[in-house]
Amino acid sequence: MLSKKTKYAFHALTYLGKHRDKKTVLIHDISEEYGISHKFLENILLELKKAGILGSKKGKGGGYYLIKDPKDVALSKVIRLLDGPIALLPCVSLNYYEPCVECKSEALCGLNKVMIQVRDEMLNVLENKSLADILDKE
């Protein structure tokens, strides 16, 4: 399951996407709209900024804004950023690979093979769907 952090990130991105006409949007406005703790959301927006998805402006009249075209923000990117691996096992993660501690041999592991398939099916959707696809529906 996606963490709240990731869900909040999607909410925030959706909100920012809907308000692209405005130069900036306040954290406060987003946190009110979705009932998210202001400070918690702050951290999330910062991460999105560091990842190059959002820009920000300090001071009065400041706030956050989308720096990328919604169609260039793959859902997989957001999930990996806030939640970490998409794969169901560390040994099949593309971005967060780790060997399974209790596993003797990946080559002989039947689960490994299947989970690679699952990962690829998931990524097939999550890499190709973007923020733009989410905005469309709303």
Add this chain to the structure above:
Amino acid sequence: MLSKKTKYAFHALTYLGKHRDKKTVLIHDISEEYGISHKFLENILLELKKAGILGSKKGKGGGYYLIKDPKDVALSKVIRLLDGPIALLPCVSLNYYEPCVECKSEALCGLNKVMIQVRDEMLNVLENKSLADILDKE
């Protein structure tokens, strides 16, 4: 990511699958083989038994054994049993549905639509692959 509980369940099932020639297998043997805490494994095997996947025999000479044909044990079943929902959002879970608290309308939620796709792609693999597919590889 799959929990240790689920991974242990797969290990145990694999072990039992490999030793179908024997009438029963001791918890102890499985826990030794994979370095799993005996008591923790006990709980997992019990759940698998309650789900009708394993059978057990008490007393001397007792132990656990596979009650089903490996090809009839879908991976999805094991994951749902030990880990809960496979879907990435509660609002798209087939077996553990819950509305998202912060979501105003599922019909208008763009994430919802995409996550249904992701779920279906995952299930396409996990429902159709079984314990037998894992055993094959080992």
Add this chain to the structure above:
DNA sequence: TATAAAGTCTATAAATATTATAGGGTAATT
């Protein structure tokens, strides 16, 4: 240039979920 508005940063607390342990009880086999 003072002030208020707004993001930045680091640390920590609270809550929750996961993993593991303990120990007694019960059933079945020899």
Add this chain to the structure above:
DNA sequence: AATTACCCTATAATATTTATAGACTTTATA
């Protein structure tokens, strides 16, 4: 009858997630 091994409930330890606090920096504008 004794041993063996499953069954069950409760609780402790650990890790992760979620949330909060507060001081600091930057910026607009009155």
